[in-house]
Amino acid sequence: MGTHFQVLTTDSATAARRGQLQTRHGVVQTPIFMPVGTQGTVKALTAQHLHDIGAQIILGNTYHLNLRPTSELIRDLGGLHKFMGWNKPILTDSGGFQVFSLAKLREIREDGVAFQSHLDGAKLFLGPKEVMTIQANLGSDIAMVLDECPPWPCEKAACAEAVARSYRWAKQCQQVATDNGFLAAGHHVFAIAQGSTFDDLRREAAESLASLDLPGYAVGGVSVGEPEPEMLKQVGATTPYMPVNKPRYTMGLGTPPQILKMIALGVDMFDCVLPSRVARNGLVFTPDGPMNLRNERYRTDPLPICPEISNYTTGFSRAYLRHLTVAGEMLSGTLLTLHNLHFFLDLTAQARAHLEAGDFGSWHRAWIERYEAGAAERKASRA
Amino acid sequence: MGTHFQVLTTDSATAARRGQLQTRHGVVQTPIFMPVGTQGTVKALTAQHLHDIGAQIILGNTYHLNLRPTSELIRDLGGLHKFMGWNKPILTDSGGFQVFSLAKLREIREDGVAFQSHLDGAKLFLGPKEVMTIQANLGSDIAMVLDECPPWPCEKAACAEAVARSYRWAKQCQQVATDNGFLAAGHHVFAIAQGSTFDDLRREAAESLASLDLPGYAVGGVSVGEPEPEMLKQVGATTPYMPVNKPRYTMGLGTPPQILKMIALGVDMFDCVLPSRVARNGLVFTPDGPMNLRNERYRTDPLPICPEISNYTTGFSRAYLRHLTVAGEMLSGTLLTLHNLHFFLDLTAQARAHLEAGDFGSWHRAWIERYEAGAAERKASRA
Numbered sequence: 001m002g003t004h005f006q007v008l009t010t011d012s013a014t015a016a017r018r019g020q021l022q023t024r025h026g027v028v029q030t031p032i033f034m035p036v037g038t039q040g041t042v043k044a045l046t047a048q049h050l051h052d053i054g055a056q057i058i059l060g061n062t063y064h065l066n067l068r069p070t071s072e073l074i075r076d077l078g079g080l081h082k083f084m085g086w087n088k089p090i091l092t093d094s095g096g097f098q099v100f101s102l103a104k105l106r107e108i109r110e111d112g113v114a115f116q117s118h119l120d121g122a123k124l125f126l127g128p129k130e131v132m133t134i135q136a137n138l139g140s141d142i143a144m145v146l147d148e149c150p151p152w153p154c155e156k157a158a159c160a161e162a163v164a165r166s167y168r169w170a171k172q173c174q175q176v177a178t179d180n181g182f183l184a185a186g187h188h189v190f191a192i193a194q195g196s197t198f199d200d201l202r203r204e205a206a207e208s209l210a211s212l213d214l215p216g217y218a219v220g221g222v223s224v225g226e227p228e229p230e231m232l233k234q235v236g237a238t239t240p241y242m243p244v245n246k247p248r249y250t251m252g253l254g255t256p257p258q259i260l261k262m263i264a265l266g267v268d269m270f271d272c273v274l275p276s277r278v279a280r281n282g283l284v285f286t287p288d289g290p291m292n293l294r295n296e297r298y299r300t301d302p303l304p305i306c307p308e309i310s311n312y313t314t315g316f317s318r319a320y321l322r323h324l325t326v327a328g329e330m331l332s333g334t335l336l337t338l339h340n341l342h343f344f345l346d347l348t349a350q351a352r353a354h355l356e357a358g359d360f361g362s363w364h365r366a367w368i369e370r371y372e373a374g375a376a377e378r379k380a381s382r383a
Numbered sequence: 384m385g386t387h388f389q390v391l392t393t394d395s396a397t398a399a400r401r402g403q404l405q406t407r408h409g410v411v412q413t414p415i416f417m418p419v420g421t422q423g424t425v426k427a428l429t430a431q432h433l434h435d436i437g438a439q440i441i442l443g444n445t446y447h448l449n450l451r452p453t454s455e456l457i458r459d460l461g462g463l464h465k466f467m468g469w470n471k472p473i474l475t476d477s478g479g480f481q482v483f484s485l486a487k488l489r490e491i492r493e494d495g496v497a498f499q500s501h502l503d504g505a506k507l508f509l510g511p512k513e514v515m516t517i518q519a520n521l522g523s524d525i526a527m528v529l530d531e532c533p534p535w536p537c538e539k540a541a542c543a544e545a546v547a548r549s550y551r552w553a554k555q556c557q558q559v560a561t562d563n564g565f566l567a568a569g570h571h572v573f574a575i576a577q578g579s580t581f582d583d584l585r586r587e588a589a590e591s592l593a594s595l596d597l598p599g600y601a602v603g604g605v606s607v608g609e610p611e612p613e614m615l616k617q618v619g620a621t622t623p624y625m626p627v628n629k630p631r632y633t634m635g636l637g638t639p640p641q642i643l644k645m646i647a648l649g650v651d652m653f654d655c656v657l658p659s660r661v662a663r664n665g666l667v668f669t670p671d672g673p674m675n676l677r678n679e680r681y682r683t684d685p686l687p688i689c690p691e692i693s694n695y696t697t698g699f700s701r702a703y704l705r706h707l708t709v710a711g712e713m714l715s716g717t718l719l720t721l722h723n724l725h726f727f728l729d730l731t732a733q734a735r736a737h738l739e740a741g742d743f744g745s746w747h748r749a750w751i752e753r754y755e756a757g758a759a760e761r762k763a764s765r766a
Contacts (some may be wrong), residue, residue: 046713069706077700083700085702125584299452316467316468319456319466320423323452326452329422329426330426330748331429
């Protein structure tokens with residue numbers, strides 16, 4: 001355990017690291033953004049598009065895939081990689097977070113979570129054994145343990161209980177993955193540190209999980225409604241207590257500046273539906289902040305979205321992309337998702353390059369400054 | 384006039400021809416199927432996808448593009464090819480058919496058609512000058528004249544009037560395209576023969592339009608509700624009176640067997656929304672008839688859609704494509720549209736190859752027989 005992840009460079013000005021993570025489907029260069037492919041597809045894109053924009057690893061959602069088409073079906077058809085035609089690494093979550101956010105009538109018990117499907121109301125149960133079995137069926141390169149994600153805000157006593165239960169579940173998940181040969185076969189299992197806004201619980205969660213010596217560690221329970229400074233404080237209260245030689249992952253985050261700030265806190269891996277979700281509504285990212293292509297000002301604009309990034313979408317004018325968006329054409333979703341995911345992938349690629357060049361600290365501050373100034377200017381000119 | 388189209392081979396057993404059509408954006412090999420790109424995009428596909436599946440020429444819809452984003456905007460941005468990133472030929476219709484099928488409160492006058500936009504109710508007018516100006520703004524390689532499409536069924540007197548008016552409009556369109564240099568610049572204008580189910584009016588329409596010596600001719604007013612035998616009879620009552628040395632086009636047609644039957648009647652060009660429209664509902668074409676991927680029987684099916692055709696979509700199992708369709712994922716629309724349009728393009732490519740090999744007659748009969756037997760079998764096994 002431990003040789004699967006190498007820290008290649010550590011930044012002198014921040015806690016940022018440049019690393020590489022070995023998986024059953026190849027090496028992932030970190031820091032890295034991971035596009036989200038909830039139902040066996042990154043919405044609106046083909047696998048070819050994902051290769052074209054430099055995606056190294058994508059996410060699958062255990063909760064959704066287990067409901068439909070079921071993990072057994074995917075297993076019988078050769079696993080999720082083959083099913084969806086993606087031959088690079090896949091990380092899957094445990095499904096626990098979706099049980100909390102999507103399912104009906106959930107009940108947390110010591111042995112897991114009972115709930116009803118949001119699709120048809122079927123009564124279901126996910127415990128440590130179930131989530132690990134499902135992720136083994138999917139053939140996940142990185143499986144996440146089951147955890148209990150406390151709401152925000154949250155009483156400290158309830159949070160301490162969630163941290164303790166998440167530790168017990170992580171240990172049980174590790175046992176299942178040991179017993180069924182999942183870990184021995186080179187699949188990874190990452191544990192999740194909870195603790196809400198309580199620094200001491202965050203530290204306790206990180207340190208107790210570190211003792212399990214799992215292949216990677218995530219910060220969970222962030223971006224659940226708390227303000228951004230609080231969110232960054234929670235990440236900063238967790239990462240120092242995670243093993244240095246294991247990859248660190250913040251789940252479900254964030255905006256481009258947030259990602260850079262978290263890289264500076266020592267986080268290696270990110271996933272977020274933000275870029276693909278807003279793309280389907282006409283919002284695109286640029287180094288000068290987000291741009292709403294539905295805006296009338298782009299009706300006759302012959303320029304590409306932004307000159308600094310080059311992909312299939314940048315071959316088209318803002319006027320054309322706006323037209324597709326206003327007309328409700330599917331191609332708008334495809335082209336804008338392609339651009340936004342490339343923007344996030346390119347951002348982490350730039351971060352890697354600046355870590356190698358040794359100027360990550362100054363670069364990331366300047367990048368955020370330009371982005372936020374541009375966003376403020378666009379906002380003001382709309383007013 | 385006339386050197387832009389060459390008939391390379393004529394079939395001995397049928398009236399089918401193998402030809403090639405020169406346009407401002409390259410040569411089109413005929414017979415050919417043309418994917419429909421109504422609003423400046425073939426729904427759900429990128430231009431790259433269209434190149435990958437061998438599309439040679441696509442359609443644009445004047446009615447839609449003129450309402451949104453307007454033909455002036457497209458002209459100012461360099462024309463439709465540049466706007467949508469498609470560097471091969473584009474044929475545009477006149478917008479007349481959509482006025483009849485989509486617009487509100489339409490009124491046919493001698494100088495054109497007054498109507499209200501289906502989008503916002505704006506009062507608009509399309510006459511010969513307007514439709515030719517719009518298509519010149521779009522930079523169309525092949526512009527269609529304005530015509531009056533009688534409904535089915537239709538009184539003979541009313542039909543004769545529509546035929547006569549369509550002739551006058553065609554002549555006026557030709558005059559506009561001569562005066563503004565459109566024809567001299569190598570753009571083509573195709574006229575449209577109407578005549579409903581009246582053989583003598585069909586012949587009169589074809590012969591009178593032929594006297595205008597335009598670059599191409601279409602059969603209009605077919606597939607407007609009449610049964611298939613009647614539709615084929617109308618095409619067969621028109622094509623013999625069209626010039627041999629000009630391309631022939633049946634507008635808005637048809638199923639794969641219908642396309643082969645019309646090729647046998649001497650038609651060179653086809654367009655139809657059928658393959659892309661049904662794809663978005665999970666229906667795909669195979670040499671053994673259409674296949675509804677929503678059907679439960681494909682839930683665990685590891686096979687590709689059909690083994691005889693190879694494209695990006697055939698890399699996926701029916702089970703995966705069914706999953707995407709049932710889950711409502713956009714990728715289903717993209718992958719199934721790609722397959723269906725490739726199937727139609729491949730069908731005309733096969734027709735061209737068999738015309739060259741000299742066995743089109745027997746091949747097309749056998750192809751239709753297999754397709755219809757397969758379709759009947761699938762239908763029976765659903766019952």
